[in-house]
Amino acid sequence: MIKDKKTEGAKSYGWNFAMGLLHGIFYNGGIAFSNVGTVLPVFLDNFTTSKILIGLSSSLMGPLGGIGSALPQLITAYRIESRTRKKPYLIGAIAVRSLCWGALTLITYFFALSRPGLVVFFLFFLLTVFTFMGGGGLYSIL
Numbered sequence: 827m828i829k830d831k832k833t834e835g836a837k838s839y840g841w842n843f844a845m846g847l848l849h850g851i852f853y854n855g856g857i858a859f860s861n862v863g864t865v866l867p868v869f870l871d872n873f874t875t876s877k878i879l880i881g882l883s884s885s886l887m888g889p890l891g892g893i894g895s896a897l898p899q900l901i902t903a904y905r906i907e908s909r910t911r912k913k914p915y916l917i918g919a920i921a922v923r924s925l926c927w928g929a930l931t932l933i934t935y936f937f938a939l940s941r942p943g944l945v946v947f948f949l950f951f952l953l954t955v956f957t958f959m960g961g962g963g964l965y966s967i968l
Contacts, residue, residue, distance in 0.1 A: 849920065856927065870949065873942040879950075886953045898961035919963025926952040926959075 860866055862884045870880045906912050933948045 860927075870946065873938070873946045873949075879946065883950070883953065886950065886957055895957060895961040898958045902962040916963050919959045922959045923956050923963070926956040 860869075866883050867880045870883055874880070902915070906915055909915075930949060930952050934945055937944050
């Protein structure tokens with residue numbers, strides 16, 4: 827029997843909607859704990875006195891995701907435009923973004939007191955990866 831692609835795709839709409847809804851809930855809840863206007867500057871103030879670094883953190887994760895929301899789309903668009911399945915790219919971007927926060931949590935837990943400079947370095951590195959993956963993942967759903 828030949829499967830109809832429309833009915834086959836329609837079966838996954840409910841699942842996709844539920845997973846998108848859960849992702850949105852967890853994403854917005856997580857971002858609330860790293861608000862660039864309040865939480866992130868106070869967090870960084872515990873590790874550095876440099877007002878430049880504290881201000882730089884806001885530009886990395888600005889209201890629109892900083893430069894990471896636009897720049898990766900140029901690369902991602904070229905690579906996946908011709909692909910029929912773009913969802914794996916989105917799932918990969920979401921996974922990397924989650925791993926960034928998990929890694930930052932572990933680094934902060936283990937090195938906050940002994941090596942605060944390391945925490946600051948990895949904060950900026952992981953925030954950059956987080957925003958760039960967000961920009962790449964954003965294109966895959968457009």
